[in-house]
Amino acid sequence: MIDYNFDWGIIWQQPYGPLFLNGIKTTLILSACAWILAFCLGILVSVFRVSSSKPLRFFGATYVEVFRNIPLLVQVFFWYFAMPSLFPKPMELWLYDNISNLPFFLGILALAFYTSARVSEVFRSTLLSVPHGQYRAAYSTGLTPYKTYRFVVLPYAFRLSIPPLTTEFLSCFKNSALTMTIGVLEITGTTAYIESFTWRGLEVTTAASFSYLVITLCIIALMAFVEKKTRIAGMIHQAR
Amino acid sequence: MRKSRHHAQRLGVLVVTFFIFSMFFFLPPVMAEGVLDRIEKSGKVSMGHREGAVPFGYINEQGEWVGFGMDLGAQIAKALEQKFGKPIEYVKVPMNPKNRIPLVVNRTVDIGIGSTTITLERENMVDFSLPYFLTGTRLLVPKESPISDYPDLAGKRVGVGQGSTANIKGLQKVIDTKLIDPPCEMVLFEDHTRGFLALQQGKIHAYFTDASMLAGMRAKAQNPEEWKIVADYLTYEPYGFILPQNDSPWRDFVNAVLVGMFKDGTFEETYNKWFGPQGEIELPMTNEYKAMINALSFPD
Amino acid sequence: MDWTVISRNIDFLLGGLVVTFQLAVISLAGGIFFGVLLGLARISSRKYISCPATLYIHFFRSQPLILVIFWFYFFVPILFGKPMSAFISAIIGFIAFETAYFAEIIRGGIQSISKGQMQAAYATGMKHHQVMRYIVLPQALKNMLPSLMTQSIVLFQDTSLAYVIGLQEFLRRTSLVDSREVKSIELYLFSALVYLVICLTMSLFVRRFENKVHQGV
Numbered sequence: 001m002i003d004y005n006f007d008w009g010i011i012w013q014q015p016y017g018p019l020f021l022n023g024i025k026t027t028l029i030l031s032a033c034a035w036i037l038a039f040c041l042g043i044l045v046s047v048f049r050v051s052s053s054k055p056l057r058f059f060g061a062t063y064v065e066v067f068r069n070i071p072l073l074v075q076v077f078f079w080y081f082a083m084p085s086l087f088p089k090p091m092e093l094w095l096y097d098n099i100s101n102l103p104f105f106l107g108i109l110a111l112a113f114y115t116s117a118r119v120s121e122v123f124r125s126t127l128l129s130v131p132h133g134q135y136r137a138a139y140s141t142g143l144t145p146y147k148t149y150r151f152v153v154l155p156y157a158f159r160l161s162i163p164p165l166t167t168e169f170l171s172c173f174k175n176s177a178l179t180m181t182i183g184v185l186e187i188t189g190t191t192a193y194i195e196s197f198t199w200r201g202l203e204v205t206t207a208a209s210f211s212y213l214v215i216t217l218c219i220i221a222l223m224a225f226v227e228k229k230t231r232i233a234g235m236i237h238q239a240r
Numbered sequence: 241m242r243k244s245r246h247h248a249q250r251l252g253v254l255v256v257t258f259f260i261f262s263m264f265f266f267l268p269p270v271m272a273e274g275v276l277d278r279i280e281k282s283g284k285v286s287m288g289h290r291e292g293a294v295p296f297g298y299i300n301e302q303g304e305w306v307g308f309g310m311d312l313g314a315q316i317a318k319a320l321e322q323k324f325g326k327p328i329e330y331v332k333v334p335m336n337p338k339n340r341i342p343l344v345v346n347r348t349v350d351i352g353i354g355s356t357t358i359t360l361e362r363e364n365m366v367d368f369s370l371p372y373f374l375t376g377t378r379l380l381v382p383k384e385s386p387i388s389d390y391p392d393l394a395g396k397r398v399g400v401g402q403g404s405t406a407n408i409k410g411l412q413k414v415i416d417t418k419l420i421d422p423p424c425e426m427v428l429f430e431d432h433t434r435g436f437l438a439l440q441q442g443k444i445h446a447y448f449t450d451a452s453m454l455a456g457m458r459a460k461a462q463n464p465e466e467w468k469i470v471a472d473y474l475t476y477e478p479y480g481f482i483l484p485q486n487d488s489p490w491r492d493f494v495n496a497v498l499v500g501m502f503k504d505g506t507f508e509e510t511y512n513k514w515f516g517p518q519g520e521i522e523l524p525m526t527n528e529y530k531a532m533i534n535a536l537s538f539p540d
Numbered sequence: 541m542d543w544t545v546i547s548r549n550i551d552f553l554l555g556g557l558v559v560t561f562q563l564a565v566i567s568l569a570g571g572i573f574f575g576v577l578l579g580l581a582r583i584s585s586r587k588y589i590s591c592p593a594t595l596y597i598h599f600f601r602s603q604p605l606i607l608v609i610f611w612f613y614f615f616v617p618i619l620f621g622k623p624m625s626a627f628i629s630a631i632i633g634f635i636a637f638e639t640a641y642f643a644e645i646i647r648g649g650i651q652s653i654s655k656g657q658m659q660a661a662y663a664t665g666m667k668h669h670q671v672m673r674y675i676v677l678p679q680a681l682k683n684m685l686p687s688l689m690t691q692s693i694v695l696f697q698d699t700s701l702a703y704v705i706g707l708q709e710f711l712r713r714t715s716l717v718d719s720r721e722v723k724s725i726e727l728y729l730f731s732a733l734v735y736l737v738i739c740l741t742m743s744l745f746v747r748r749f750e751n752k753v754h755q756g757v
Contacts, residue, residue, distance in 0.1 A: 007364070069739035070732045071697035074711060078732060081724040085441060096397070096443055100425060170602075177604035181704065183402070183428040188607050193428075196403040199341050199365045201614055209603055209611070216602035292706075334625075338610075338705065342617040433719035440722045462721070 010200045011207045020204070023190030024211055030108055030186060031173040037112035038172065042119030049124050060120070067117035072110070073178055079110040080182040107179035115172045122168060126161040127153070159230050166223040170216055187211055275350045275490035280324050287313045288335030288349035288482070294456050295520035296355045305332065308514040309353035312372065315506065316351070319497045337403050341365065344482050351494060352482035355452070357406045367487070368480035369494050370536055372507070374529040375452040376473025377407050380439065382466060387446050389471045390414055393424040396445040399435040402428045404449050410475035411448060432457055450477050455523045476528070502537045545723040546730050556713030557734065563627070563699040563709060567634035568692055574635060575642025582647050593643070600640035605701050609633040613705050626707040634702075638695050645691060649684030650676060682753060689746040693739050700735075710734070 010016055048060030067075070080103060084092045099105060130153050138148040180189030191208040195201040279285050289309050290297035297307035310332070317330040333349050340356070343349045344366055351369075358368045379398075381387045387396070400407050408426070415423040427444050429435035436457050439447045447454070451469065458467045483491050501507040508525075515523040546553070581593035600608065612633035616624045624632075653676045661671040700711040708716070714731040718724050 065740055065743075066736060069693075069697075069736050069743065071700040071711070071735055073700045073703060074728065074732050074735060077711075077715065077724075078728040081437070081441070081718065082728045084443075085725055093442055102443075103427075174602075174604040177606045178701075180606070181430055183430070185428070188604060188610070189402075191607075192610070193402055196337065197361060197405045199362050201338075201341055205607070205611060205614065208607055212604060212607065213599065213602045336706065338613055339617055342614055346618050348617055434715070437719045437722060437724075441724070460720075 006203060007200060008203055010194075010198055010203050016194050016198065016204075019185075019194060020187075020190055020207065023185055023187045024215075026104075026184065026190075027173070027176050027186040028215075030104065030111070030179065030184065031169075031176040033108045034111035034115060034176065035169055035172050037108065038115035038119050041112065041116035042123055045116065045120035046123035046127065049120065050127055064117045064120055067113050068121075072114045072175055073181065075114055076107065076110040076178055076182060079106040103179065103182040103184050107176070107182060107184050111172060111175060111179070114175070115168060118168050118171070119165070122161050122164045123157070126157040126164070129160060130156050156232070159227075159232060162223065162227050162230065166220070170219060173215065173219070174212065275347075275484065275487050276493060279320060279328065279350065283326065284329045284331055285317055285320055285351075286331035286333050286349050287316070288333045288340060288343050288352040288354065289313065290336065290354045291334050292336075293355050294460070295514040297353070308510065309355075311510045311513065312501075313351075313353050315501055315510075316494060316497050319493075319500075323493070340482060344484055347484060350484070350490070354482070355450075355479055356482055357450075357477045358480040359406060366485050367483040367491055369483060369491065370498055371478035371480050371532060372498055373452070373479035374526070374532045375450045375477050375479070376528075377410055377448060377475050377477065378451045378454055378469050378473065379471045380436070380447045380449075380454045380457060380467055380469055381445070382439075383468050385445065385468075387470065390419055390474060391421075393420045393446060395422045395424065397425045397427050397443070399427050399429055399438055399444040399447040401432050401435060401449055402430055406475055406477055407449050414474060436461070448474075452521075452523055455521050459521050473528075478532070499536060499538050502533050507533065541726060542723060543726055545717065545721050545726050549717045549721075552717065553710065553713050553730075556708055556710040559627070559708060560696075560699050560710040563630060563634065563702060563707075564692075564696045566631050567638060567699070568695055570631070570635035571638035571642050571695065572688070574639040576646055578639055578643035579646030579650070582643055583650060597640045597643055600637055601644070603637075605633075605637050605698055606704055608637045609701055609705060612636065626702070626705045630699075630702040630705060630707050634695070634698065638691070638698075641691055641694075642688070645684050645687045646680075648687070649680035652683045653679050686746055686750045686753065689742070689749070693742045693746070696742070697735065697739060 011020060045060050045063050048056045049064070051057060051060075083106065084095050084102075087095065096102065134152055134156060135148060138152040139145075143151065176186055177188040179186060180192065183189070185193060187208050191201075191204045194204045198204075289305070289307065291305065292298055293307070295308050297305070297309045300306050313332070314330065317328055320328045333343065335343055335349065335352055335354060337354075340352050340354065344352055355373070356362075356368075358371060362368070379387065379390075379393075387393060398411065400411060411424075411426060414420055427435075427438070429438065432447075432449060432453055435444070435447050435449075438444050447457075451473070454469050458464050458469060461467055481494060483494065498507075501510075511525060512519065514520055515525070578593050578596065581589050582597060584590045584593070609630060613626075613629050616629040616632060657675055657679075658671055661675045666674070699709060702709050703712045703715070706712065711731060714727050718727045721727075
């Protein structure tokens with residue numbers, strides 16, 4: 001048996017308790033911002049991918065492959081260590097001087113671009129999975145292509161995409177932990193930080209695991225509720 | 241509906257397991273036998289050393305694992321052989337800031353010889369030997385930088401290592417006392433090499449850590465003459481060996497070996513081997529350090 | 541831009557890529573092996589088997605991999621009573637984590653086989669293990685191969701996280717060279733390109749395979 005005296009009080013003790021809560025807050029804000037950005041980018045790219053213009057389709061496909069096939073950590077390092085140096089030197093220094101909390105913003109960008117590639121794939125596949133009968137029925141009632149999308153296809157596709165989007169949001173939330181490597185004090189980063197002060201790694205890491213667990217389950221419960229509320233009457237629940 | 245109830249159920253079960261899992265650790269620890277008794281019985285002493293901290297413990301160009309810490313460890317092993325009158329095997333175990341606590345707590349290593357600052361907070365977890373190394377925090381800046389002392393940091397960005405807790409506390413205190421006004425921004429780095437990279441890219445204006453580390457960073461830079469180490473010690477960083485909690489015979493033994501080395505000059509000799517003019521990193525012993533060693537040279 | 545930084549350090553970097561591949565292959569083998577066991581346990585009708593398996597899967601799927609790696613880095617010395625190299629503890633962490641994902645794929649594959657098939661097989665007088673062996677598993681395997689391969693690509697990318705415990709795989713070595721030579725743009729573009737080429741090749745392969753499967757059906 002190991003010789004270890006647990007001190008769970010460390011988690012809510014000053015100054016570590018507030019620090020830890022701040023970590024949770026940072027994780028939530030960071031993943032929410034990244035998600036909103038990824039969502040918009042994802043819609044844009046998925047529109048490119050189903051468009052009739054060949055260059056746009058090519059651009060969309062390249063975008064998805066590039067951001068999906070490079071490990072997120074490499075992307076995070078690229079944004080933080082390499083991207084600012086791509087600008088001319090005075091601009092690079094302006095960036096450092098005027099954007100406080102640069103790791104946080106670059107972390108959001110890295111996470112957003114990575115997630116957007118996945119989100120656009122979700123949108124694309126749900127758009128493609130809308131049965132053709134729906135389009136035909138819409139057109140035959142005299143709806144314009146815009147109205148077909150706005151009132152028939154998109155509301156339908158949106159509902160279909162809730163479960164896979166929930167999965168992607170949860171990944172985005174968990175992936176936000178990688179920003180600790182560039183010095184963002186989110187949950188995992190705070191854990192490492194508190195550990196180095198107190199050496200109470202087991203306690204704080206347990207607290208971190210627990211936080212991820214609880215937040216994940218809250219999100220799942222929330223999305224299950226949303227899914228239920230927005231369900232189309234009579235639509236057979238699709239097996240995923 | 242079915243799905244969400246399912247999840248709620250799962251949440252409940254998960255919480256329960258989590259606590260069961262945590263309870264495992266509340267079991268009272270078995271009284272471990274004293275380290276000295278175990279060493280005598282097994283004929284082995286295991287010591288944790290750093291692998292990448294020049295020159296405390298590192299892999300040299302020949303691929304050998306050497307360092308200041310190993311030489312001190314060898315002295316302790318020698319003293320053990322004298323005490324028990326038999327050969328004692330000296331087992332070296334790789335140790336780093338992330339695994340040092342588990343290693344000491346589960347008694348994998350009898351002593352951890354790294355570059356660990358003694359802090360009162362850490363004393364809650366483990367015991368420390370007497371300090372054997374004294375350094376302090378200074379600043380590393382580019383040669384042409386206008387920064388020469390802490391007040392010059394006003395409004396600047398200063399890099400610190402995420403694990404260098406005493407440094408962070410020290411800097412925070414200076415900011416709180418308005419010595420640096422407007423306050424500087426603290427930028428955290430996972431390790432010192434990344435911090436140095438950011439310094440070279442201009443992301444930060446200065447890097448703040450133990451002078452012994454700064455000397456190593458500067459020595460390993462592509463052009464060491466482009467960098468300078470400035471300002472006085474802001475905080476003192478006394479390094480100690482990490483020892484298991486509540487084993488006073490073993491701690492007394494280690495301290496006695498250290499004091500013996502301080503008194504007969506072997507310590508200074510070993511120090512100069514690594515930090516002297518011919519050493520891996522040149523870092524002359526400061527007056528404070530000398531005074532500390534004199535103060536710790538307890539009479540027999 | 542100074543691309544010679546790549547050629548000067550190419551041996552060191554490629555050495556890291558070898559470590560990355562070792563990590564990926566060993567974790568993949570371990571992950572699939574334990575994933576099959578866990579996946580079968582998850583759909584077992586015995587509660588005392590399916591419950592812990594379900595808990596395990598849900599727990600690990602709610603955790604970021606980086607935290608799991610830290611956990612195992614902590615726990616491995618306590619569990620085994622001796623320190624393990626970063627490589628071993630990374631492997632243990634990866635296997636523990638990826639097993640949960642593979643188990644879900646395998647469960648999905650098995651459950652994708654319609655009940656009617658099983659009922660028909662039982663009706664012909666086949667035993668449970670025969671039904672599994674001859675009817676369910678061959679079809680399930682075919683259904684889940686694309687997901688298994690996609691997950692393998694994810695695993696390959698995930699090995700870069702071993703960076704955080706100082707394991708000198710490809711990304712860590714890239715960053716070590718970067719710390720020494722300060723050539724972030726070149727080095728990270730290079731490593732991004734290497735990962736891109738490897739993962740893209742694998743995913744193109746998966747897609748061709750997927751098409752073949754669909755044609756076969």
